[in-house]
Amino acid sequence: MAKAPVLTPRADDFPRWYQDLISKAELADNGPVRGTMVIRPYGYGLWERMQQEMDARIKEAGAQNAYFPLFIPQSYLTKEAEHVEGFAPELAVVTHGGGKELEEPVVVRPTSETIINDYFAKWVQSYRDLPLLINQWANVVRWEMRPRLFLRTSEFLWQEGHTAHATQEDARDYAAHIHKNVYAEFMENVLAMDVVLGRKTPKERFAGAVNTLTLEGMMGDGKALQMGTSHELGQNFAKAFGTQYLSKDGKQEYVWQTSWGSTTRMVGALVMMHGDDNGLRVPPRLAHTQVVVMAIKGDEAVAKVREVGAVLKAAGLRVHIDDRVDTPFGRRAVDWELKGVPARVEIGLRDLENGTAMLARRIPGGKEPVALDALAELLPKALEDDQAQLLRESRERRIARTRDVSTPEEAVEAAATGWARIPWAALGPEGEAKLAEQSVTVRCLVAEDGSVPEADDAPGTVAIVARAY
Amino acid sequence: MAKAPVLTPRADDFPRWYQDLISKAELADNGPVRGTMVIRPYGYGLWERMQQEMDARIKEAGAQNAYFPLFIPQSYLTKEAEHVEGFAPELAVVTHGGGKELEEPVVVRPTSETIINDYFAKWVQSYRDLPLLINQWANVVRWEMRPRLFLRTSEFLWQEGHTAHATQEDARDYAAHIHKNVYAEFMENVLAMDVVLGRKTPKERFAGAVNTLTLEGMMGDGKALQMGTSHELGQNFAKAFGTQYLSKDGKQEYVWQTSWGSTTRMVGALVMMHGDDNGLRVPPRLAHTQVVVMAIKGDEAVAKVREVGAVLKAAGLRVHIDDRVDTPFGRRAVDWELKGVPARVEIGLRDLENGTAMLARRIPGGKEPVALDALAELLPKALEDDQAQLLRESRERRIARTRDVSTPEEAVEAAATGWARIPWAALGPEGEAKLAEQSVTVRCLVAEDGSVPEADDAPGTVAIVARAY
Numbered sequence A, B: 001m002a003k004a005p006v007l008t009p010r011a012d013d014f015p016r017w018y019q020d021l022i023s024k025a026e027l028a029d030n031g032p033v034r035g036t037m038v039i040r041p042y043g044y045g046l047w048e049r050m051q052q053e054m055d056a057r058i059k060e061a062g063a064q065n066a067y068f069p070l071f072i073p074q075s076y077l078t079k080e081a082e083h084v085e086g087f088a089p090e091l092a093v094v095t096h097g098g099g100k101e102l103e104e105p106v107v108v109r110p111t112s113e114t115i116i117n118d119y120f121a122k123w124v125q126s127y128r129d130l131p132l133l134i135n136q137w138a139n140v141v142r143w144e145m146r147p148r149l150f151l152r153t154s155e156f157l158w159q160e161g162h163t164a165h166a167t168q169e170d171a172r173d174y175a176a177h178i179h180k181n182v183y184a185e186f187m188e189n190v191l192a193m194d195v196v197l198g199r200k201t202p203k204e205r206f207a208g209a210v211n212t213l214t215l216e217g218m219m220g221d222g223k224a225l226q227m228g229t230s231h232e233l234g235q236n237f238a239k240a241f242g243t244q245y246l247s248k249d250g251k252q253e254y255v256w257q258t259s260w261g262s263t264t265r266m267v268g269a270l271v272m273m274h275g276d277d278n279g280l281r282v283p284p285r286l287a288h289t290q291v292v293v294m295a296i297k298g299d300e301a302v303a304k305v306r307e308v309g310a311v312l313k314a315a316g317l318r319v320h321i322d323d324r325v326d327t328p329f330g331r332r333a334v335d336w337e338l339k340g341v342p343a344r345v346e347i348g349l350r351d352l353e354n355g356t357a358m359l360a361r362r363i364p365g366g367k368e369p370v371a372l373d374a375l376a377e378l379l380p381k382a383l384e385d386d387q388a389q390l391l392r393e394s395r396e397r398r399i400a401r402t403r404d405v406s407t408p409e410e411a412v413e414a415a416a417t418g419w420a421r422i423p424w425a426a427l428g429p430e431g432e433a434k435l436a437e438q439s440v441t442v443r444c445l446v447a448e449d450g451s452v453p454e455a456d457d458a459p460g461t462v463a464i465v466a467r468a469y
Helices: A014-024 A041-060 A081-090 A113-123 A168-189 A236-241 A265-274 A299-314 A329-339 A349-354 A372-400 A408-414 A424-437 B014-024 B041-060 B081-090 B113-123 B168-189 B236-241 B265-274 B299-314 B329-339 B349-354 B372-400 B408-414 B424-437
Strands: A028-030 A037-039 A071-073 A092-097 A100-108 A132-141 A155-165 A196-199 A211-218 A224-234 A244-246 A252-254 A256-263 A291-295 A319-322 A343-347 A356-361 A367-371 A402-404 A419-423 A441-446 A462-466 B028-030 B037-039 B071-073 B092-097 B100-108 B132-141 B155-165 B196-199 B211-218 B224-234 B244-246 B252-254 B256-263 B291-295 B319-322 B343-347 B356-361 B367-371 B402-404 B419-423 B441-446 B462-466
Touching: A014 A265, A037 A041, A037 A155, A041 A132, A041 A155, A041 A168, A041 A265, A081 A236, A113 A132, A113 A155, A113 A236, A132 B132, A155 A168, A168 A196, A168 A211, A168 A224, A168 A256, A211 A265, A211 A372, A211 A441, A211 A462, A224 A236, A224 A265, A236 A256, A256 A265, A265 A372, A291 A299, A291 A329, A299 A319, A299 A343, A299 A349, A299 A372, A329 A343, A343 A349, A343 A372, A349 A356, A356 A372, A367 A372, A372 A402, A408 A419, A408 A424, A419 A424, A424 A441, A424 A462, B014 B265, B037 B041, B037 B155, B041 B132, B041 B155, B041 B168, B041 B265, B081 B236, B113 B132, B113 B155, B113 B236, B155 B168, B168 B196, B168 B211, B168 B224, B168 B256, B211 B265, B211 B372, B211 B441, B211 B462, B224 B236, B224 B265, B236 B256, B256 B265, B265 B372, B291 B299, B291 B329, B299 B319, B299 B343, B299 B349, B299 B372, B329 B343, B343 B349, B343 B372, B349 B356, B356 B372, B367 B372, B372 B402, B408 B419, B408 B424, B419 B424, B424 B441, B424 B462
Parallel strands: A291 A319, A291 A343, A402 A419, B291 B319, B291 B343, B402 B419
Antiparallel strands: A028 A037, A071 A100, A092 A100, A092 B092, A132 A155, A155 A256, A196 A211, A196 A441, A211 A224, A224 A256, A244 A252, A343 A356, A356 A367, A419 A462, A441 A462, B028 B037, B071 B100, B092 B100, B132 B155, B155 B256, B196 B211, B196 B441, B211 B224, B224 B256, B244 B252, B343 B356, B356 B367, B419 B462, B441 B462
């Protein structure tokens, strides 16, 4: 019996499929104010796990968490010329507080470089205070004209790192360390996402940075998504805010800075990278629920799933017990499929007699009977295989859908279905401007060997070109 | 040699001492916008530990985390009459977004009952969807005319729980469960704080609630601080937002709700409850740094503190290594004293020869030599003693500084140095109004046996009266 699909098939309408999935898997809803988002418990659980894993890596990199205010005096934004130009069109402005019009309007932070530099300038006195390595988990607001849940929302959640160093080299090394050893390591090993590491062209840099390092992922439809960025800020903000230190040889010097961020957009990436026509597929290392143990029906099955659930929890797995036997089994199974829980253990009356269960694996697909007492040993290994499969699939897709081209016209053509690689020398800023007319962008510059080039004009630099979210 | 005190002594000027401590222990700074706050890494670390401990208890109580938008349409606030009256004077209003004036101004959330009910009304269909138990960690804004760091700030961080239940009894029980088994349990067992559990008078209730349960702590100067609240909302918001469910017998019914919150103000309470003239004293179960292992000077001492630190970490302690031997030892010791780290292990050259260290304990005070190889066994026990001491001290202070009185005049007099207990029947709303003229308030109502009364007019109800932060 053919069933009507739960979701719009990806091949029919990818954006519609994405919206369907976000809604039916109960990840998020639109907020009442245009562009805002309600993150529902299942979606927030994914973000919480991302936070936990990232936070441990950020602390390992030596940064400490702190919290800076949501409200920034409007005048702060204007201190760094490129920064204000970049952010002015996206600001939300508070003009009234406590029943009165404010003397100076305040902006809701779009990012915190300015307010943080105001404090770095006070806290940093001598070379002994450096490096100063700060991270913040917070909400930020950038008014969004064409909102899309998780990908572009007027308010989003993120972490933003801000550091100050004594030398340019230290700052450069730290930005690269975050790029490679925090962001890329997390995305590949936890999110099971293939990402390309490169540097942005001058046109695509963060407003106020001298260099922006990026991680780009290829989504299921061949478009690119920027997954995170790490910026070298040079001394731009230090000079605007007077962030200086007394060096070992007694001179006042400006600090060298970095900033770096990753956001709830990673939840959207998870959907578009790993989702299929039946819903989301959550990488096991990320999943807050790795295994759902389902009672098909009957009190005996309910007792059994609790028992099996306890055994699997004791084996170190993250387990959810589904004993809602008053809701039809088929509806629950479709729901877990939509939510992408990696493994379902289904227990009914017949299984109880045999000491078996049906094991449904979301990532490779398929269902087979297993002995109940083999589960605790079998599942951890199966989940690691699933984790590896997702990373492999995303890498293979990116390789299969990337074409080497030699002209801007060919790059635009390739970007209709995937990514193009073109020598940066053959494209340059003029070629980049031409691509932009077709809504195609240079996602990043990479070296021939896949490493991150030291400069835009390093010999052999290749531009990765794509349409992007 | 008498040293100048690092802090203004508490007995000279308690508010000045508080400000000194917050600043010198590097807990927080004032933000550039009036009433806002920068939480520095050491202060934020305390909040992070509070979050971890609370979050585990909230999840244990069955609630799931989610995230609702910062921006709420102004019209939402007006739907519940008492709610808007309570919050209107404190709102921050965004009138411009994305370079344009907004058609409808939006308010920055002062709390989220209204926006959450908008979604509960969509998500709740049948009795099967209840109870719906949601928690959110977020920032909120209430414009503050007389700001004080951590205690009253225009923006603060908090958790806010919001639940919907099928019956009044379920809602009442859940509000009481959070009050007692989450908040009080956390405050006593982790924060080592004596708290009195009671109910607010009608005058002091949350705007829109039918009952507010509170936890009140006595600070070092005898004043009270509200540490957290748990509200029964009845059906007030459900009726305003149409939050209904289909009952088992097929009728549309309004849900019964609760909300409950605790904030970064708990960091301020920690200072005022446990601080002394030398600085903060952090309860060991809360401390993100329980033990600091300090090298006095020399490379050998540096090598040794790293070795000892690793051993103590392996023993399950939260350890910080202080090997900054280019900064004078005395300055560093004063700094750790200010920050209230429970134990300092100080290692110098002489100690190395003897296989000993000096152990300084912040909570009981004093310093004595200990064998290095005894530390891993000795410290966990010592820290548990310290934890118990802080709770005992705070309880003894509250008891010693609380007086039984029988008239409003005596209550005002008692409130100059501590708390008063007065029969609610002898005070009543008129007496409460009289106290208010002297800036003295009823902190809560308790039953004679110390339990929480079922109603304001339950026989034998006693009012706890105090000045408050």
